[in-house]
Amino acid sequence: MNIPPVEPGTVGPCPVAPDALQGIKRQQTNPARWNGAGWQDFVAAVRAAGVELAEGSTACGMYATDAGGTAYGQPHGVVVARNAGQVSTLLRAAQAHRVPVTVRGGGLTTEGESVAFGGVLLDMSGMSRVLNIDAQNLTVRTEAGIYWHSLAEELRRENLDYLSAPLNLTSSVGGTLGVGGIDVNSARLGCSADQAVSLQVVTPTGEIVECSDDENAELFQRVILGYGQFGVITEATLRIRPYTPLAMHYYYYSSLATAIEDLQMLDRNDASDYSGILTIMDCAVNLLVAFDSDEREAAFKANWEARLRGFGEAGFALCMLGHYALRPWRIGEALYLLQRKQAVFPEFRRPEFHRDGKMHDRSVVFSRAVWKHWGSRQMVIPDLATPADTFIEAVERGNAVCRKYFPHYTLYCVGIKLRPEHKPHYEMSCVPPGAEGWAYGCEFEPMIEGEVYSRDHFQAFKNAIYDIGVDLGASYYRFGGMMKGYIRRVFGDALVDRHLAMKRKADPAMILNRDVIF
Amino acid sequence: MRTVDVVIVGASLAAAAAAKRTVDAGLETVVLERKELPRHKICSGILSPRGHRFLLENFGPLPREVLHEPTSCRGVTFHFPCLVEMPMDFFHGTTPHLHRKYSDHWAIQRSGAEVHDQTSFAGLEEKGDHVLVHARKHGEPVTYRTRQVIGADGPSSLVVRAVYPDYTKQIPWFFVGQKFHEIIDCPLSPEYFHFWFHPGLGHYTWSHARDGRQIVGVGFKRGDNFARKHQVVEQYLKDKHGVQLKPADDDHEGCAENFGPSLINRYVFGKGNVLVTGQAAGFLNMIGEGMSCALHSGAISGEAIVEAQRRNRPVQEMYRRMIASEVRRCSDQWNPLKIAFDRPHEADFPEALMKLSWRERGLVLRDMWNFIVLFKEFKWGRQIAAAALQRPIVGGYPIQKWL
Numbered sequence: 001m002n003i004p005p006v007e008p009g010t011v012g013p014c015p016v017a018p019d020a021l022q023g024i025k026r027q028q029t030n031p032a033r034w035n036g037a038g039w040q041d042f043v044a045a046v047r048a049a050g051v052e053l054a055e056g057s058t059a060c061g062m063y064a065t066d067a068g069g070t071a072y073g074q075p076h077g078v079v080v081a082r083n084a085g086q087v088s089t090l091l092r093a094a095q096a097h098r099v100p101v102t103v104r105g106g107g108l109t110t111e112g113e114s115v116a117f118g119g120v121l122l123d124m125s126g127m128s129r130v131l132n133i134d135a136q137n138l139t140v141r142t143e144a145g146i147y148w149h150s151l152a153e154e155l156r157r158e159n160l161d162y163l164s165a166p167l168n169l170t171s172s173v174g175g176t177l178g179v180g181g182i183d184v185n186s187a188r189l190g191c192s193a194d195q196a197v198s199l200q201v202v203t204p205t206g207e208i209v210e211c212s213d214d215e216n217a218e219l220f221q222r223v224i225l226g227y228g229q230f231g232v233i234t235e236a237t238l239r240i241r242p243y244t245p246l247a248m249h250y251y252y253y254s255s256l257a258t259a260i261e262d263l264q265m266l267d268r269n270d271a272s273d274y275s276g277i278l279t280i281m282d283c284a285v286n287l288l289v290a291f292d293s294d295e296r297e298a299a300f301k302a303n304w305e306a307r308l309r310g311f312g313e314a315g316f317a318l319c320m321l322g323h324y325a326l327r328p329w330r331i332g333e334a335l336y337l338l339q340r341k342q343a344v345f346p347e348f349r350r351p352e353f354h355r356d357g358k359m360h361d362r363s364v365v366f367s368r369a370v371w372k373h374w375g376s377r378q379m380v381i382p383d384l385a386t387p388a389d390t391f392i393e394a395v396e397r398g399n400a401v402c403r404k405y406f407p408h409y410t411l412y413c414v415g416i417k418l419r420p421e422h423k424p425h426y427e428m429s430c431v432p433p434g435a436e437g438w439a440y441g442c443e444f445e446p447m448i449e450g451e452v453y454s455r456d457h458f459q460a461f462k463n464a465i466y467d468i469g470v471d472l473g474a475s476y477y478r479f480g481g482m483m484k485g486y487i488r489r490v491f492g493d494a495l496v497d498r499h500l501a502m503k504r505k506a507d508p509a510m511i512l513n514r515d516v517i518f
Numbered sequence: 519m520r521t522v523d524v525v526i527v528g529a530s531l532a533a534a535a536a537a538k539r540t541v542d543a544g545l546e547t548v549v550l551e552r553k554e555l556p557r558h559k560i561c562s563g564i565l566s567p568r569g570h571r572f573l574l575e576n577f578g579p580l581p582r583e584v585l586h587e588p589t590s591c592r593g594v595t596f597h598f599p600c601l602v603e604m605p606m607d608f609f610h611g612t613t614p615h616l617h618r619k620y621s622d623h624w625a626i627q628r629s630g631a632e633v634h635d636q637t638s639f640a641g642l643e644e645k646g647d648h649v650l651v652h653a654r655k656h657g658e659p660v661t662y663r664t665r666q667v668i669g670a671d672g673p674s675s676l677v678v679r680a681v682y683p684d685y686t687k688q689i690p691w692f693f694v695g696q697k698f699h700e701i702i703d704c705p706l707s708p709e710y711f712h713f714w715f716h717p718g719l720g721h722y723t724w725s726h727a728r729d730g731r732q733i734v735g736v737g738f739k740r741g742d743n744f745a746r747k748h749q750v751v752e753q754y755l756k757d758k759h760g761v762q763l764k765p766a767d768d769d770h771e772g773c774a775e776n777f778g779p780s781l782i783n784r785y786v787f788g789k790g791n792v793l794v795t796g797q798a799a800g801f802l803n804m805i806g807e808g809m810s811c812a813l814h815s816g817a818i819s820g821e822a823i824v825e826a827q828r829r830n831r832p833v834q835e836m837y838r839r840m841i842a843s844e845v846r847r848c849s850d851q852w853n854p855l856k857i858a859f860d861r862p863h864e865a866d867f868p869e870a871l872m873k874l875s876w877r878e879r880g881l882v883l884r885d886m887w888n889f890i891v892l893f894k895e896f897k898w899g900r901q902i903a904a905a906a907l908q909r910p911i912v913g914g915y916p917i918q919k920w921l
Contacts, residue, residue: 028578074544454843
């Protein structure tokens with residue numbers, strides 16, 4: 001039997017039948033392990049050039065999976081990034097010897113994007129220094145392997161803060177710039193990737209290039225939100241802002257649609273500095289609103305608060321009491337809500353982070369809560385990003401899928417302000433093609449709660465969520481890895497093939513993060 | 519003596535899935551196969567959609583060489599003695615009709631594992647921190663020293679016999695056989711897999727088209743006569759369905775099957791550093807489709823080894839924790855409560871039933887009951903009922919019955 005090799009990024013004809021597995025492009029998404037051809041020559045070459053490369057199961061074993069916990073792979077060797085020159089040497093050698101390089105920041109991917117199926121794993125956490133803080137122009141130059149929480153800590157000493165970053169402590173700056181990054185202030189400040197002013201990038205062929213909107217703009221466009229396909233981000237200059245504590249307000253809804261309408265109303269009118277929705281299933285929907293200054297808070301109270309249709313905590317408790325009194329058979333759900341409230345709410349009001357009614361160090365407060373109450377061995381968080389007008393439908397349909405697959409789950413929704421001048425950045429990214437002004441993102445997060453589900457169960461759940469996206473013309477924050485088949489379904493072959501051609505030009509041996517999207 | 523990380527016994531789809539996981543994780547993996555590859559394997563070849571998806575996601579697009587003609591199957595048609603037909607399409611479209619000889623070879627090659635064919639498993643010695651696997655290659659003894667063994671060698675598993683010598687005596691055994699006929703006239707749709715709920719024909723009676731011929735297959739309790747059973751089915755198809763076939767060709771085939779463990783939740787998962795997976799462990803979906811659960815359980819056995827090494831936990835503990843989800847899914851297929859109130863299968867039986875008239879529904883349910891009575895001698899009824907009642911209470915099936 002002669003089986004032709006499958007070129008990365010190609011989708012061959014299906015010999016089974018045209019309607020086999022309807023709607024799913026036939027593509028291997030859990031990649032084959034690289035066969036190791038030429039590995040020893042490569043190792044000799046990089047070591048001769050002074051790059052420290054560790055081999056063996058002790059060094060490689062700790063990279064066997066990512067936060068998703070459903071993809072397992074091990075590299076042949078690991079290089080901990082030290083500087084751009086070393087990364088350049090590594091990539092030049094990898095290009096010459098055709099050795100795959102998988103780049104890993106915080107390893108918070110969920111589909112195996114940062115898991116190496118053979119080849120070299122480049123651990124960026126070795127490049128984690130803050131290089132320069134410019135308090136005058138409000139920018140910071142940092143190495144890209146730094147975690148956001150370390151960056152926040154450094155900035156905090158200067159009474160400064162980053163603009164927006166994912167609500168966890170351990171995603172890296174470089175990794176986030178490559179995929180998006182959303183925060184509860186993204187509706188006002190945009191996604192994390194949009195705060196990058198300029199980048200130092202090592203291209204797949206080993207050139208060290210500085211890029212920004214003005215300098216090497218095309219590379220900048222491809223690297224930002226580019227899923228690590230067009231270069232390794234080694235340094236980044238980011239916009240920052242003065243540090244401010246937050247005044248938080250919570251409004252409670254029993255309807256997802258009403259809460260989303262109110263969220264979008266606030267975003268459209270720039271009524272708050274922070275806004276987002278966090279739910280306990282679809283029973284308790286919490287609209288979170290926060291402010292950096294007393295003036296903004298006062299303006300909100302004067303102009304907008306009365307227009308919100310949510311309840312305060314006591315009012316909502318009464319509502320729920322009435323609701324479940326009429327539906328005693330749903331007592332289990334009511335008890336879960338109560339237990340969840342008692343466990344989670346105090347996390348957001350910890351006295352060590354509250355002074356004068358304001359929350360300090362929100363990144364720590366949110367991140368602690370995220371890991372403690374939402375984290376588990378497997379992070380299963382499929383998401384949908386849609387234009388504002390289809391968001392309610394996307395969330396409601398996704399909610400129905402969650403209900404079908406898991407007893408308990410959480411939805412997390414935020415708006416993402418788009419920058420019109422960054423349209424080229426958004427091409428084939430998590431930003432949905434039709435979005436104008438704002439895109440809206442919703443994460444669908446089942447509560448695993450110590451239960452063991454099969455990979456197939458998770459995969460079927462994710463597919464059901466992603467199918468909604470295909471149906472609605474949405475996009476996804478967590479493209480890549482095992483979900484890469486969806487890229488073609490969402491964007492169409494023409495656009496994906498155009499990007500694939502660019503990738504082939506930039507990375508002739510197709511070595512850099514090669515199994516992520518193509 | 520060769521020292522490796524994992525030895526997998528068998529080169530089937532379960533073995534390929536397990537090997538894929540261990541090889542991906544960088545573990546040195548050797549697959550032992552008794553026959554020369556590619557080897558023949560008796561099978562209907564009709565893979566369920568979730569099995570198809572697994573193959574695509576893990577091994578890539580299927581080459582044409584691994585498929586029979588017709589290359590795809592639209593669904594399953596149930597036939598009953600009352601002559602009511604219930605065609606049911608698979609969810610998510612058609613599925614592949616695998617040529618097991620080539621599909622298994624393709625998958626094991628794509629897994630990246632080192633395959634030692636013509637190497638028969640002969641026994642093992644558990645040494646606490648490693649296992650010695652004894653085998654014979656061309657009659658010569660060979661020994662492997664390995665950290666873990668995965669037994670993926672099908673229903674008549676030698677690995678299971680090595681670990682649990684009495685197990686094979688504790689479960690009922692069936693024989694399934696199929697004969698291939700040139701077609702004169704066959705009104706049965708070639709797009710469907712046909713299955714008969716007919717106690718007079720056998721415990722498992724099926725027919726479908728393959729490479730221009732018609733398969734007539736029958737399964738029965740071991741000890742009965744294949745030729746006679748087959749003749750009854752052939753005559754029935756002729757009389758009741760107008761199927762005109764030439765006499766069977768010479769290439770008929772059959773094998774022993776361990777149909778039953780997944781009905782009553784009596785799986786066998788191994789001991790110490792030896793894991794058992796696939797049909798060897800007892801996984802079999804309803805209508806006898808074992809490939810999709812072989813793929814998934816095989817993958818879980820590989821994942822369990824990787825996970826156990828990462829967490830420094832006993833591999834059995836990890837495997838049994840992780841396999842519970844697949845047990846739940848597979849045993850749900852046989853759970854009468856699930857069948858009545860949920861959709862555990864990959865085709866919609868309740869919907870097909872509701873398309874029938876009230877009278878036909880009554881006849882179908884009566885015929886199904888008569889068919890179930892055929893299995894009365896195995897005393898599965900109470901065990902299935904007990905498991906079905908426990909399912910909603912504990913959220914799964916009790917693990918005490920697993921070996």
